[in-house]
Amino acid sequence: MSVTDDAIPPIVSVEGLVQIYRLEGQDVAALSGVNLSVQPGEIVALVGPSGAGKSTLLSVLAGLMTPSAGRVRIAGHELSGNDVGRLDDVRGSDLAVLLQDVSKNLLPYLTVRQNIELGWPKRLAGTIDADAVLDIVGIPSELRPQPVHGISAATRQLTAIAATIATNPSVLLADEPTSSLAGVEVQAVTDAILRANKELGTTVIAVTHDLDVATALDARVITIRDGRIRMDARGGSTQVLIRDDGSIPLTDDIFGQFPAGTPVTLRPGDDADTFVVRRATGGDA
Ligand SMILES: Nc1ncnc2c1ncn2[C@@H]1O[C@H](COP(=O)(O)OP(=O)(O)OP(=O)(O)O)[C@@H](O)[C@H]1O
Numbered sequence: 001m002s003v004t005d006d007a008i009p010p011i012v013s014v015e016g017l018v019q020i021y022r023l024e025g026q027d028v029a030a031l032s033g034v035n036l037s038v039q040p041g042e043i044v045a046l047v048g049p050s051g052a053g054k055s056t057l058l059s060v061l062a063g064l065m066t067p068s069a070g071r072v073r074i075a076g077h078e079l080s081g082n083d084v085g086r087l088d089d090v091r092g093s094d095l096a097v098l099l100q101d102v103s104k105n106l107l108p109y110l111t112v113r114q115n116i117e118l119g120w121p122k123r124l125a126g127t128i129d130a131d132a133v134l135d136i137v138g139i140p141s142e143l144r145p146q147p148v149h150g151i152s153a154a155t156r157q158l159t160a161i162a163a164t165i166a167t168n169p170s171v172l173l174a175d176e177p178t179s180s181l182a183g184v185e186v187q188a189v190t191d192a193i194l195r196a197n198k199e200l201g202t203t204v205i206a207v208t209h210d211l212d213v214a215t216a217l218d219a220r221v222i223t224i225r226d227g228r229i230r231m232d233a234r235g236g237s238t239q240v241l242i243r244d245d246g247s248i249p250l251t252d253d254i255f256g257q258f259p260a261g262t263p264v265t266l267r268p269g270d271d272a273d274t275f276v277v278r279r280a281t282g283g284d285a
Helices: 003-007 054-059 083-095 112-118 130-137 153-166 184-200 211-216 252-255
Strands: 012-023 028-037 043-047 069-074 096-097 169-174 205-206 221-227 227-231 236-239 263-268 273-281
Touching: 012 054, 028 054, 028 227, 043 054, 043 184, 043 211, 054 069, 054 169, 054 205, 096 153, 112 153, 130 153, 130 184, 153 169, 153 184, 153 221, 169 184, 184 205, 227 263
Parallel strands: 043 205, 043 221, 096 169, 169 205
Antiparallel strands: 012 028, 012 069, 221 227, 236 273, 263 273
């Protein structure tokens, strides 16, 4: 970790997070001791197989469920154990949540622009230009007076992103933001998230099944499996342990992050018996 990383306190900090669902007398451990620290301005992609615990982690971060154990701090607010009133304050200012079903973020009979203005708390009313927010997500002017029920799925997704970033939250949590989209629509959404990150400094934590989305976002990729963080690939790289025979074990997690055909480079890791694997870029020899 660099000196700068040490100097800036994390915007999201999770310690020993455990989430147990009680189901007909049976306990399901969805999260089994998750520790996570996210710096301001980072884009984090949460990846992993179905049932890994990704949505549960996002829900706990969003304050939508109280964890069975552990601590969660977001933008200086202690979320665990908060009462609903204080959580609403946090969600209305420092934290924004983009649900998987974005229709829940929007009112269908209001226009695109009205949906943006609607979410503004009193302190922000009139102080932000809705068009500036719509510019960031890339919705053209002619679509802004249209009711949301008549626009395409991709524009609806962009409207929902605009509505969530309109209050200038420190942290945006997004559950599968591109899941119902394809091709250029996916790119429109990743571009919108990247612009929010660059222009507003929004820290983004997004659950995604799509590693191409993680790559397009140039995200720190965190792989979750069986309720634990298995891999944390900062800056598109990951540290792997070399076996005694000098080979590198290609586990499912590594394959998940670097699917067959992905060009990678290797360099020695922090410890003598580790290597850092990272996606090769155009500049790599
Ligand atoms: N409300 C619930 N009640 C009981 N068990 C649940 C509940 N929600 C999730 N689980 C269980 O917790 C574990 C983690 O689920 P979670 O939805 O967080 O995983 P996920 O990685 O988001 O999966 P997916 O990619 O399929 O959405 C799974 O075993 C799941 O069956």
